[in-house]
Amino acid sequence: MNTKQVKAYGTEAAENALEQMNIKRREATPSDVEIDILYCGVCHSDLHFARNDWGFSVYPVVPGHEIVGKVARVGEGVSKFKPGDIVAVGCLVDSCRTCDNCKKDLEQYCGEWVGTYGGHDKHLDLPTFGGYSETITVDQDFVLTVPDNLDLAGVAPVLCAGITTWSPLRHWNVDPDSKVAVVGLGGLGHMAIKLAHALGAETTLFSRSPNKIDDAKKLGADAVIISTDEAQMEAAQNKFDLIIDTVPYEHDLNPYISTLNTDGTLVLVGYLGPLDPIVHSVPMIMGRRSVAGSLIGGIAETQELLDFCGKHNITSDIEVIDIQYINEAYERMLKSDVHYRFVIDMRSLKG
Amino acid sequence: MNTKQVKAYGTEAAENALEQMNIKRREATPSDVEIDILYCGVCHSDLHFARNDWGFSVYPVVPGHEIVGKVARVGEGVSKFKPGDIVAVGCLVDSCRTCDNCKKDLEQYCGEWVGTYGGHDKHLDLPTFGGYSETITVDQDFVLTVPDNLDLAGVAPVLCAGITTWSPLRHWNVDPDSKVAVVGLGGLGHMAIKLAHALGAETTLFSRSPNKIDDAKKLGADAVIISTDEAQMEAAQNKFDLIIDTVPYEHDLNPYISTLNTDGTLVLVGYLGPLDPIVHSVPMIMGRRSVAGSLIGGIAETQELLDFCGKHNITSDIEVIDIQYINEAYERMLKSDVHYRFVIDMRSLKG
Numbered sequence: 001m002n003t004k005q006v007k008a009y010g011t012e013a014a015e016n017a018l019e020q021m022n023i024k025r026r027e028a029t030p031s032d033v034e035i036d037i038l039y040c041g042v043c044h045s046d047l048h049f050a051r052n053d054w055g056f057s058v059y060p061v062v063p064g065h066e067i068v069g070k071v072a073r074v075g076e077g078v079s080k081f082k083p084g085d086i087v088a089v090g091c092l093v094d095s096c097r098t099c100d101n102c103k104k105d106l107e108q109y110c111g112e113w114v115g116t117y118g119g120h121d122k123h124l125d126l127p128t129f130g131g132y133s134e135t136i137t138v139d140q141d142f143v144l145t146v147p148d149n150l151d152l153a154g155v156a157p158v159l160c161a162g163i164t165t166w167s168p169l170r171h172w173n174v175d176p177d178s179k180v181a182v183v184g185l186g187g188l189g190h191m192a193i194k195l196a197h198a199l200g201a202e203t204t205l206f207s208r209s210p211n212k213i214d215d216a217k218k219l220g221a222d223a224v225i226i227s228t229d230e231a232q233m234e235a236a237q238n239k240f241d242l243i244i245d246t247v248p249y250e251h252d253l254n255p256y257i258s259t260l261n262t263d264g265t266l267v268l269v270g271y272l273g274p275l276d277p278i279v280h281s282v283p284m285i286m287g288r289r290s291v292a293g294s295l296i297g298g299i300a301e302t303q304e305l306l307d308f309c310g311k312h313n314i315t316s317d318i319e320v321i322d323i324q325y326i327n328e329a330y331e332r333m334l335k336s337d338v339h340y341r342f343v344i345d346m347r348s349l350k351g
Numbered sequence: 352m353n354t355k356q357v358k359a360y361g362t363e364a365a366e367n368a369l370e371q372m373n374i375k376r377r378e379a380t381p382s383d384v385e386i387d388i389l390y391c392g393v394c395h396s397d398l399h400f401a402r403n404d405w406g407f408s409v410y411p412v413v414p415g416h417e418i419v420g421k422v423a424r425v426g427e428g429v430s431k432f433k434p435g436d437i438v439a440v441g442c443l444v445d446s447c448r449t450c451d452n453c454k455k456d457l458e459q460y461c462g463e464w465v466g467t468y469g470g471h472d473k474h475l476d477l478p479t480f481g482g483y484s485e486t487i488t489v490d491q492d493f494v495l496t497v498p499d500n501l502d503l504a505g506v507a508p509v510l511c512a513g514i515t516t517w518s519p520l521r522h523w524n525v526d527p528d529s530k531v532a533v534v535g536l537g538g539l540g541h542m543a544i545k546l547a548h549a550l551g552a553e554t555t556l557f558s559r560s561p562n563k564i565d566d567a568k569k570l571g572a573d574a575v576i577i578s579t580d581e582a583q584m585e586a587a588q589n590k591f592d593l594i595i596d597t598v599p600y601e602h603d604l605n606p607y608i609s610t611l612n613t614d615g616t617l618v619l620v621g622y623l624g625p626l627d628p629i630v631h632s633v634p635m636i637m638g639r640r641s642v643a644g645s646l647i648g649g650i651a652e653t654q655e656l657l658d659f660c661g662k663h664n665i666t667s668d669i670e671v672i673d674i675q676y677i678n679e680a681y682e683r684m685l686k687s688d689v690h691y692r693f694v695i696d697m698r699s700l701k702g
Contacts, residue, residue, distance in 0.1 A: 100613075109639065281619050284643060285619055285622075286646055291643075293639060
């Protein structure tokens, strides 16, 4: 296996800041696409994984799974891409391809899927390294096509924040007859509002803060419910078909559950932390309500989303940063001080 | 409104035993059916309501919502039934008939449904009184037809224990390709096994007790998993499409959730008591798994179930008792000492 050395930003230990390092990338196998990375979004998971918050990080860690780049080279068996194509890579770079989930285009639920970082690169017998780097080499079946009308920096968060909210919108059949609510207005929440609105649904944001009302409406929300206002919550009982809960820490689900209509579902897409939600059973039974989880999306569904974004001219609202700013960006992300996603201009790594 | 006095068994207060009393029944309005009650099943809810365990009982309480009887008289506008017909009444005797849920034959989720007992009889401005009585008068739209091949005492529990498990089996599209598990082998659980098996599903019982294996298999279970056996639980990971959890007290749902396949659902149908389940979010997210609730069933769906039971010759496994035994039966029910449902022979009330 031929390899080359490329520059990246990563960490050798949970307690360290991210810093520049060199990593090995494989050269293209017959089915591989070598990509020069242009932009990489900054996801909350990047921070959790760099700091081993979940306890299963393998070092060195090079985060980044919201990748947009340009094809540099392709393996001899690659038919889907050619040098110069603008492409994207999300959270997955491989899966078993034979299980029931893979056969149903649900690679994200395959027991053997390979994460874009922190997975195992079977070719190199190394951890996979993410998009905070100059290049990445990915099997063509896990590379996506980017519509040519979109701002490329703004596309990057579509690969995780976008698909994480798109997949439940599609799975639970959201359409113009649907009433959708979103809990939390961060990276995921702002994409959920844009996408639900673009699907024609009546779209509502639940927020604790009246400061969010103007922003939410600009993003496409028809209404904002202040979740600390009992009268507003009471008025929303039995209303929603689908609630996408993006809040990434422990919180009480029950006030939201009772705003679900009969057969409504609250979908958890944010990581809730070490403490898990207590769910009251009676309101679930009395309205055949559900609480569910949903994880990113499959490759075909991610391409569907990119095509939808191209058609509706949807990208993420972002703040573009240089890679050298990443540790400060993490601290700001922890304080929710970003509207709504940091995206790294990877040219800054070459400088 | 003409009324008549009939004998019943009920209680004037939470702390009292049930005893014989007289209650008022209305004579048939033009749309009513007057029914001489033959059998009435004994549901756990009867006991909870008689003892005000849920805090909203209105006295006097006459329990009973698993009613089989013979039509005595019909109002002049009744077209669906005639004297002599064998009929049934379940948990509902009225609803608003105009809301979205009623229009979709989901009367059980109507905000104004009238319970067979403990509801409000708008004709008499009295609480509704249940089936522990000689007769009941019910609007024809809430009266069901009993197939003529079935044992009538064994039919009674179909009206609550049966429909409570049938409705989720149907809503979540159980068919011969499905893998269904049932948690708990009581009144609801034994019906869930019979019905899932009759629908052709591969049917498994989760039980803490190896003593249940033989019984479960006689009822139609293909397998029994001892839930305290870690190796058996480990072997069942990612297996089931639907789990019907009938256990009527607080318990840990998480070991069952991880036995759901991708897109699987665990449905709560038992009352879980004042403490509510803690649900771990990560396994739900990692497999798009759901936890849901489900409440009895609508009138059309209950008729569908009765017809299905007729076709497949399914009734409940019961112990027939006289009404005078009801207080002892309640004590035995609290100890799960019944296989699997008490049914009162209401002739005992005339004696």
